[in-house]
Amino acid sequence: xxxIHQWPATLVQPVGSPLSLECxxxxxxxxxxxxxxxxxxxxxxxxxxSVGIGQISSEVPQNLSASRPQDRQFILSSKKLLLxxxxxxxxxxxxxxxxxxxxxxxxxxxx
Amino acid sequence: SQQGEEDPQALSIQEGxxxxxNCSYKTSINNLQWYRQNSxxxxxxxxxxxxxxxxxxxxxLRVTLDTSKKSSSLLITASRAADTASYFxxxxxxxxxxxxxxxxxxxxx
Numbered sequence: 001x002x003x004i005h006q007w008p009a010t011l012v013q014p015v016g017s018p019l020s021l022e023c024x025x026x027x028x029x030x031x032x033x034x035x036x037x038x039x040x041x042x043x044x045x046x047x048x049x050s051v052g053i054g055q056i057s058s059e060v061p062q063n064l065s066a067s068r069p070q071d072r073q074f075i076l077s078s079k080k081l082l083l084x085x086x087x088x089x090x091x092x093x094x095x096x097x098x099x100x101x102x103x104x105x106x107x108x109x110x111x
Numbered sequence: 112s113q114q115g116e117e118d119p120q121a122l123s124i125q126e127g128x129x130x131x132x133n134c135s136y137k138t139s140i141n142n143l144q145w146y147r148q149n150s151x152x153x154x155x156x157x158x159x160x161x162x163x164x165x166x167x168x169x170x171x172l173r174v175t176l177d178t179s180k181k182s183s184s185l186l187i188t189a190s191r192a193a194d195t196a197s198y199f200x201x202x203x204x205x206x207x208x209x210x211x212x213x214x215x216x217x218x219x220x
Contacts, residue, residue, distance in 0.1 A: 043212035098142055098203055102153035
């Protein structure tokens with residue numbers, strides 16, 4: 001069976017510090033991968049998606065970036081965090097069917 | 112911009128009552144999906160309805176889709192306290208999925 005992992009589960013970082021969130025999927029190959037951000041009490045905002053290694057589509061211009069160094073690994077990064085980067089970050093993958101499967105999320109607080 | 116806007120934003124009902132949530136969208140879709148999110152957790156897929164379908168059922172869930180009005184509804188029948196969660200609709204088109212702001216459902220025991 002397939003599983004999706006995200007870490008860390010929670011993170012508190014100062015403004016201006018770098019960020020690296022990791023997402024890995026097990027039990028599948030060549031999945032579509034997605035990064036979403038959810039502000040408190042709000043819906044999901046699509047940040048990036050990837051259809052293959054090294055292929056990243058950015059949906060919202062901001063100080064975040066994404067990379068896919070391996071087939072089942074998706075990384076969300078920032079060189080300098082802003083207060084507005086605080087939120088709940090969700091990674092998701094989609095197999096050949098249309099359903100998305102979400103990871104447990106990372107709660108990021110920027111102080 | 113967000114696609115798939117739900118209403119109401121919040122809904123509070125008594126256990127045993129039915130809950131109806133609505134979703135509207137702006138552009139064409141391949142399918143529309145409903146997800147559930149418990150507080151502070153990831154989203155869980157509930158049901159998918161394709162653009163050529165009008166109604167689907169899954170247990171106590173019933174979803175309708177009206178492509179002429181670009182709207183969908185999710186009905187939860189005989190609600191339970193455990194149904195308390197946020198419910199999101201997502202418009203799926205090719206490689207991306209667009210979520211709305213969600214409906215916060217509270218079912219009181």
